[in-house]
Amino acid sequence: MSFDVQKVRADFPVLAELINGKPLVYLDSANTSQKPNAVIDAMTQFMQHGYAPTNRSAYQLAAEATDKFEGARAKVAAFINAPKVHEVLYTKNATEALNLIVRSWGSANLSAGDAVVLTHMEHHANIVPWQMLAAERGFTIRWVPLTSDGLLDLSNLSTLLDGAKAFSFTAMSNVLGTINPIKELCAAAHKAGAIAIVDACQAVPHMPTDVQAWDADFVTFSSHKMVGPSGIGILWGRESLLDAMPPFLGGGNMISDVKLEGFTCAELPAKFEAGTQPIIEAIGLGAAVDYLTAIGMDNVRAHEYDMTVLALNSLNDRFGSDITIHGSTDAALRGATISFAYRDVHPHDISQVLDQNNVCVRAGHHCAKPLMRILGSNATVRASFYLYNTPSDVTALCDALSEAGDFFTL
Amino acid sequence: MPGLEDLYREIILDHYKSPRNRGSLEPPAVRSEGHNPLCGDEIEVFLVVKDGIVDDIKIGGQGCSISQSSASMMSAAVKGKPVEQARALIHRFKHMMSIDEGGEEPDTSAPLGDLEALQGVVKFPVRIKCAVLSWNTLAEALDIAAE
Ligand SMILES: Cc1ncc(COP(=O)(O)O)c(C=O)c1O
Numbered sequence: 001m002s003f004d005v006q007k008v009r010a011d012f013p014v015l016a017e018l019i020n021g022k023p024l025v026y027l028d029s030a031n032t033s034q035k036p037n038a039v040i041d042a043m044t045q046f047m048q049h050g051y052a053p054t055n056r057s058a059y060q061l062a063a064e065a066t067d068k069f070e071g072a073r074a075k076v077a078a079f080i081n082a083p084k085v086h087e088v089l090y091t092k093n094a095t096e097a098l099n100l101i102v103r104s105w106g107s108a109n110l111s112a113g114d115a116v117v118l119t120h121m122e123h124h125a126n127i128v129p130w131q132m133l134a135a136e137r138g139f140t141i142r143w144v145p146l147t148s149d150g151l152l153d154l155s156n157l158s159t160l161l162d163g164a165k166a167f168s169f170t171a172m173s174n175v176l177g178t179i180n181p182i183k184e185l186c187a188a189a190h191k192a193g194a195i196a197i198v199d200a201c202q203a204v205p206h207m208p209t210d211v212q213a214w215d216a217d218f219v220t221f222s223s224h225k226m227v228g229p230s231g232i233g234i235l236w237g238r239e240s241l242l243d244a245m246p247p248f249l250g251g252g253n254m255i256s257d258v259k260l261e262g263f264t265c266a267e268l269p270a271k272f273e274a275g276t277q278p279i280i281e282a283i284g285l286g287a288a289v290d291y292l293t294a295i296g297m298d299n300v301r302a303h304e305y306d307m308t309v310l311a312l313n314s315l316n317d318r319f320g321s322d323i324t325i326h327g328s329t330d331a332a333l334r335g336a337t338i339s340f341a342y343r344d345v346h347p348h349d350i351s352q353v354l355d356q357n358n359v360c361v362r363a364g365h366h367c368a369k370p371l372m373r374i375l376g377s378n379a380t381v382r383a384s385f386y387l388y389n390t391p392s393d394v395t396a397l398c399d400a401l402s403e404a405g406d407f408f409t410l
Numbered sequence: 411m412p413g414l415e416d417l418y419r420e421i422i423l424d425h426y427k428s429p430r431n432r433g434s435l436e437p438p439a440v441r442s443e444g445h446n447p448l449c450g451d452e453i454e455v456f457l458v459v460k461d462g463i464v465d466d467i468k469i470g471g472q473g474c475s476i477s478q479s480s481a482s483m484m485s486a487a488v489k490g491k492p493v494e495q496a497r498a499l500i501h502r503f504k505h506m507m508s509i510d511e512g513g514e515e516p517d518t519s520a521p522l523g524d525l526e527a528l529q530g531v532v533k534f535p536v537r538i539k540c541a542v543l544s545w546n547t548l549a550e551a552l553d554i555a556a557e
Contacts, residue, residue, distance in 0.1 A: 125554040347417075348449045348474035348540065356414055378450035378472055407414065408423075408475070 003299040006208050009388050011036040011291075025359040025396040030174050030202060030337040030384030031225045035288075039228060042287035043280050054279055055253065057269070069279055072286030073269070079289045080219065081210040082236050086268040089242075091234045094201040095125040097220035097235035098168075101197060102273065104245040105218075106166075112138035115164040117194070119144040119152055119180075120374055121173040124367040126199045130168070142286040144169070148376060150176040150327035152185075161192035168196075171203035175366045175375075175382065176327030177308075177334035179203070184213045195241070201225060205386070206304055208297040211236055223281065228288030232281035235272070242268055244308075249274035250402055300387045306337040307385040311338055311394050318398050322405065326375055336385035339366070342401060345408040347379040353404035359396055416530040417537065418475065423450050425479035425524065430486045433468040440554040443471075444547030446539050451477045455547045459555040464488050464496050469544065476528075476537050481544035483524045493552060507531065507538045 009015050012034045017024055026034060052065035070085075077085040091097040091181055107131075110116065120143055130141055142160045145153045150173070161167060167189035173180045183205075186196035195217040200209060204227035211219050218237045224230040247254055247265050251274035256264045264273045292300065308331040315323055315338070324341040328334045342350055347363035354361055362382045365372045373380060383397055435441075435456035444453045451473030458466040467489050469481045484503075489495040502516035506529060531541045 092428075280482070346474035346478075348476070352417065352534070352537070353414060363449060370449070376494065378452060407418065 003295065003303055004387065005303065005390050008295065009390070011038065011400040012388050013037060013040070013051065015388060019358050023356045025357070025393050027383040027385060027389065027393060027397060028360045028362050029205075029225070029386035029389075030382065031181075031362050032230065033205065033227050033386055034388065035229070036227055038291045039284045043229065043284040046280060050172075051134050051280070054277060060169050062182045065279065068286070069277070069282050072194045072289075075286045075289040075293075076234055077236075079209065079293060080204065080234075080236060081212050083212060084239055087236055087239050087242065089237070089269045089272045090282060091220075091235050091272075092231065092278070093224070093233035094199065094220045094222040095100045095233075097196075097233050098125050098199065099129045100235055100248045101168075101218050101220070101237075102133050103247045104272075105195075105241065106130070106133050107137075108244070109165055110134075110137050114139040115142055115162045116140075117142045117144060117167045117189075119169050120146050121150075121152070121176060121178065121368065121371050122168075122170055123199065123201070124369070125201075126168055126170060127370065138215045139165075146371075149329070150178050151333065152178070152180055154184075154188075157185075157188050158192065161188060161194055164189075164192060164194045166197060167192075167194045169198065171198050171200040172206070172335050172337075173206055173327070173368075173371075174202050174337060175339050175368050175371055175380065177198075177337040177339070178327055179207075179333060179335055181319045182216070186217075190215070202335065202337065205292075206297075207301040217241060223285040223288060226288055227291060228396070229281045229284035232278040232285050234285075239268065244405055247274070248272055253277070289363040303387055304385060305331050307389055307391075307394070308334060308336045308338070310391055311336070311383065311385065311397070314394050314398050315340065317404075318402065326380060337382060338384070339380040339382045341377060341380060343405060343408070345404055347381040349406045349408060350381050350401065353407055354397070354400045357396065357400040359400045359405070360395075412530070412533040413463040415451050415515070417534050419527040419530060421524050421527040422479045426475040429469065429478055429482040431468050431482065431489065432470070434470050435468050436464060439466065439468075442547050442551040442554060444543045444550070446473070446477065446543050448536075448539060449474065449541060451543060453477065453481055453546065453547045456482075456522060457548070457551040459493060459557055462493050464491055464493060467548075473543070474540055476540040479526055479545050480541045483528070484544050484548060486528050487523065487525060488548070493544045493556075496548070497552060503528075503545050504542060506508060507542050509538070509542060521523045 014034050052061040054066040054069040073088050074085045077088045147153045189196035193273045197218040198216045200219050200221045204221040222233040254274040322343050326339045353361035364379050439456045439458045442455050452471040454470035456468040467485045505516045531537050
């Protein structure tokens with residue numbers, strides 16, 4: 001199917017809105033994405049005509065709701081090429097999925113003397129849960145450093161992985177845009193006897209995902225970054241690992257039996273899905289997966305590649321040495337998430353001027369403070385492009401940026 | 411929507427470009443540190459209190475024009491003033507930023523001087539945190555100095 005960005009835009013009602021009389025230039029999709037009618041309608045329809053509890057009640061409406069809820073799980077499984085549908089677990093978001101891995105797999109497997117390997121480009125969600133457990137258990141955390149152009153420095157990887165029990169890394173940096181060599185990293189982890197955990201929050205929305213080709217052990221991501229609703233995320237894990245792990249949250253739905261003396265767990269996936277699930281959100285996520293599948297993830301990646309090339313070239317052509325773009329200059333090695341510094345103007349001030357022109361970017365530390373310290377700044381401006389962004393969005397960004405430059409000439 | 415001129419008044423940009431009392435002080439000066447977790451801004455306040463007077467104050471750290479100019483103006487406003495007056499000014503400034511800390515309505519009879527220019531920040535709610543960061547950090551430094 002050929003990709004037509006104007007057709008895509010027409011699917012996203014918010015992109016047609018005028019704010020203070022001007023169109024919206026939404027460049028914050030790495031943060032969270034906008035929603036197409038397909039998702040909005042699926043959720044609304046479900047609430048209007050099909051809402052009922054899942055996995056609990058025997059009446060027809062509940063059975064149909066359960067089918068839709070489980071149908072969404074099957075869609076997600078197919079989307080990431082999971083071998084088994086029940087390996088796909090609903091969580092609140094990627095953060096909760098990562099906490100689930102650390103609390104459940106980590107508690108069962110990590111103690112003093114063990115090591116876990118992370119990288120300098122991780123989001124706080126893939127740092128803090130490990131630090132929390134490390135403080136209790138006394139295992140060490142080792143870090144894969146970065147090269148000067150924002151790639152992982154893999155020169156010492158085998159030493160770092162030696163004796164480690166887990167290697168947890170982001171598939172794509174939410175600050176630098178760097179796309180990591182996922183397959184190679186999983187293979188290196190396995191060679192060292194470690195499990196491979198892929199934080200795919202920034203990858204699943206933007207490129208084809210194949211957990212089997214990656215040969216990963218756990219993969220996490222959030223629905224809200226992939227045109228789906230907020231409030232739901234995914235943990236995919238190998239059945240053998242999930243079966244061996246203790247439950248994460250306790251309560252209803254995750255049990256097979258409860259007696260006064262104790263409980264037994266339900267089978268997967270319910271074992272890790274305590275309490276009433278995000279039912280409406282699951283329906284929305286299923287619709288998001290259908291939407292992205294119809295467009296084709298290869299097309300999404302190709303469009304974002306073009307946007308990256310255009311944005312990098314335009315920013316460099318217009319601002320030359322006034323702009324410092326972090327990360328790789330090679331669009332083949334990165335996604336369309338572009339962090340930069342512009343002269344000495346503080347990112348917060350830049351985003352204020354951009355906001356005046358309805359150009360929405362993120363200014364700040366992007367929940368990656370260790371990385372920001374390595375970059376030597378407290379904050380960057382981050383413009384992130386998605387399937388609905390156009391060359392005119394790049395122009396709007398550049399125009400607003402030169403306005404900010406004029407305003408803050410020091 | 412309020413315009414950029416409402417936020418970035420000339421005097422604010424002046425304090426941003428030429429910050430007053432920038433630097434650090436060695437102990438026995440007290441030091442406190444403030445962070446804005448939203449945007450990563452950091453402010454350091456170094457303070458010497460002698461005989462109930464803010465004898466010296468220096469500002470360190472990095473941040474946006476609003477946080478930096480607010481810190482600069484604050485340092486100029488409290489230097490050489492009695493501690494109670496500095497505390498009263500903190501209360502008054504936060505009140506101006508529509509932060510209700512309870513307590514009495516601040517006395518607004520005295521002119522605010524340069525600080526008046528920060529009034530426009532209230533129209534940009536996300537920036538209030540930037541403007542108030544140094545004032546909270548000063549309050550903490552005054553507490554430490556009083557120990
Ligand atoms: C790389 C990465 N990991 C994890 C997360 C956390 O996602 P969420 O906030 O949806 O849990 C994000 C979101 O910003 C991210 O970019």
